[in-house]
Amino acid sequence: MRVMPWLHCLRGVVGRELLRFLHQRSRFLAALVRPLVWLFVFATGFRMALGVAMTEPYQTYILYEVYIVPGLVGMIQLFNGMQSSLSMVYDREMGSMRVLLVSPFPRWYLLVCKLLASTLVSVVQVYVFLAIAWAYGIQAPPLGYLYVLPALLVTGCMVGALGLLLSSFIRQLENFAGVMNFVIFPMFFLSSALYPLWRIREGSYLVYQIAALNPFTHAVEMIRFAMYQRFNIEAVAISVAVAALLLALAILGYNPSRGMMARKGGGGD
Amino acid sequence: MSETSANRAGQALALEIRQLSFAYVGRPVLDDVSLSVAAGEFAVLLGPNGAGKTTLLSLVTRLHDRRRGEIRIGGYDVRRQAVQAHARIGVVFQQPTLDLDLSVAQNLAYHGALHGMGWREAKSRALVQLERVGLADQRRTRVRRLSGGQRRRVEIARGLMHSPRLLLLDEPTVGLDIASRRELVDHAHRLCAEEDVAVLWATHLIDEVRAADRVLVLHRGQLLADERAETLIARLGVDTLSEAFDLLVGTQEAACE
Numbered sequence: 001m002r003v004m005p006w007l008h009c010l011r012g013v014v015g016r017e018l019l020r021f022l023h024q025r026s027r028f029l030a031a032l033v034r035p036l037v038w039l040f041v042f043a044t045g046f047r048m049a050l051g052v053a054m055t056e057p058y059q060t061y062i063l064y065e066v067y068i069v070p071g072l073v074g075m076i077q078l079f080n081g082m083q084s085s086l087s088m089v090y091d092r093e094m095g096s097m098r099v100l101l102v103s104p105f106p107r108w109y110l111l112v113c114k115l116l117a118s119t120l121v122s123v124v125q126v127y128v129f130l131a132i133a134w135a136y137g138i139q140a141p142p143l144g145y146l147y148v149l150p151a152l153l154v155t156g157c158m159v160g161a162l163g164l165l166l167s168s169f170i171r172q173l174e175n176f177a178g179v180m181n182f183v184i185f186p187m188f189f190l191s192s193a194l195y196p197l198w199r200i201r202e203g204s205y206l207v208y209q210i211a212a213l214n215p216f217t218h219a220v221e222m223i224r225f226a227m228y229q230r231f232n233i234e235a236v237a238i239s240v241a242v243a244a245l246l247l248a249l250a251i252l253g254y255n256p257s258r259g260m261m262a263r264k265g266g267g268g269d
Numbered sequence: 270m271s272e273t274s275a276n277r278a279g280q281a282l283a284l285e286i287r288q289l290s291f292a293y294v295g296r297p298v299l300d301d302v303s304l305s306v307a308a309g310e311f312a313v314l315l316g317p318n319g320a321g322k323t324t325l326l327s328l329v330t331r332l333h334d335r336r337r338g339e340i341r342i343g344g345y346d347v348r349r350q351a352v353q354a355h356a357r358i359g360v361v362f363q364q365p366t367l368d369l370d371l372s373v374a375q376n377l378a379y380h381g382a383l384h385g386m387g388w389r390e391a392k393s394r395a396l397v398q399l400e401r402v403g404l405a406d407q408r409r410t411r412v413r414r415l416s417g418g419q420r421r422r423v424e425i426a427r428g429l430m431h432s433p434r435l436l437l438l439d440e441p442t443v444g445l446d447i448a449s450r451r452e453l454v455d456h457a458h459r460l461c462a463e464e465d466v467a468v469l470w471a472t473h474l475i476d477e478v479r480a481a482d483r484v485l486v487l488h489r490g491q492l493l494a495d496e497r498a499e500t501l502i503a504r505l506g507v508d509t510l511s512e513a514f515d516l517l518v519g520t521q522e523a524a525c526e
Contacts, residue, residue, distance in 0.1 A: 004385075004387065005384075005385025005386075006385070008381075008382045008385050008386060008387055008388075009382055009383055009384075009385055011382055011388075012378065012379050012381070012382020012383055013379075013382070013383070015378075015379070015382070016368070016371070016375075016379045019371055019375060020368065020370065020371070023370040023371070024370070096366045096367075096368065098330075098332060098360075098362055098366060099362075099366045099380065099383070100383065101332060102330045102331075102332070102355060102358070102360055103355065103383035103384060104351070104352045104353075104355035104356040104384065104385070105352075105383070105385070106351075106352075110383075
């Protein structure tokens with residue numbers, strides 16, 4: 001089997017996603033403003049109320065702004081993953097998903113290409129955000145910015161695969177509001193993105209248990225440890241496993257004979 | 270048994286459908302449909318909205334797949350030899366599928382990549398097809414700035430980039446003015462004559478059918494006629510295809526009651 005056509009296909013899908021992203025400046029701006037508001041407004045206010053004691057992987061007492069950055073990185077990726085799920089629904093309404101799916105390449109490969117493309121878009125967003133945070137004074141060790149890259153790829157694939165899975169059974173565009181309410185907010189708030197787990201446990205044991213089970217918690221911890229040049233094996237293992245599971249389910253969801261596509265019919269008449 | 274002369278001559282049919290049935294949530298959409306399109310043939314799939322035309326094309330392109338029956342493209346089974354079968358079809362969907370914010374060339378480059386073409390190859394093939402539809406000088410234009418007819422022509426150019434042997438068009442003239450419609454129908458006929466591409470043109474507009482076209486009348490999921498338009502008109506003893514259509518549909522409805 002020749003390899004080049006497969007690479008051309010990947011390049012094409014990734015290139016299109018990046019081009020579309022560059023053309024949608026408002027989307028880029030929104031993707032950037034959201035975490036910055038959290039960082040500059042929310043975190044500054046909370047600094048007074050909430051100091052963060054020494055906790056892994058930090059080696060000293062840290063400001064709340066420092067604590068919240070990995071969580072906001074996760075939030076960027078979460079929003080991007082869901083937005084690409086929105087664009088899948090939108091794409092399918094507009095029919096361009098069909099253009100992708102009638103390509104002669106196997107469907108699983110096309111979905112993996114799509115997933116990598118949306119992940120790379122989220123990685124670009126994250127680095128721009130980290131650069132602004134750096135300028136603001138929130139600085140991780142320089143090598144941490146390199147080590148965080150694989151963690152970003154895994155997280156991007158995890159939330160992207162979740163988005164793909166959702167898009168295989170969400171039919172209407174409007175349902176993105178539902179995705180916000182029932183997927184993004186619970187995943188973000190019920191995680192270690194805003195408060196360390198031990199702190200949540202002091203507040204509510206139930207919320208703590210949910211947060212400890214939330215795969216997004218593990219993705220955020222994986223990013224947090226990587227930024228400080230540490231390898232949190234538990235967080236990495238869970239994140240990779242969840243990403244693989246969600247991707248498998250998404251591929252099943254897009255299978256023409258078994259998944260949701262078959263049950264829903266193809267639209268039109 | 271159902272081997273046709275084309276098959277016996279050693280040349281596989283561009284499209285061959287045998288005993289295709291499909292139900293959507295218990296409601297039958299296609300009922301035992303068999304048809305074939307030979308290389309270089311222009312076939313019109315004629316039927317009102319809801320007849321099952323889009324479903325039929327979705328099954329051929331394998332957008333969904335839960336069906337009974339057999340579909341072959343150029344002799345390749347769309348299930349078992351999906352890669353070869355898919356590589357041989359070009360599709361123009363009912364809904365517009367171009368990226369409005371990207372240029373014509375970028376849209377076509379994307380399609381080329383999806384068919385495993387390198388950047389250079391995709392560029393040169395796109396140029397050939399754009400020249401044919403008279404849009405080569407518009408290739409850097411954003412699709413958003415093109416007219417409806419031009420967008421359709423770009424989609425046809427895109428559908429032909431990978432040199433398919435079968436072009437499927439699902440109501441391609443919806444929303445176009447009369448001149449653009451005629452131009453599109455002419456263009457598709459030229460493809461058959463000059464490039465030996467088989468065309469399956471789904472429409473509900475009777476005036477798009479020409480006397481020499483194969484016409485496949487689909488109504489309520491059943492194939493009511495499969496012959497040249499002029500032969501059909503002569504056989505039923507009517508003057509126009511429109512009357513022939515009414516007669517066929519009327520007979521079917523009477524049979525149902």
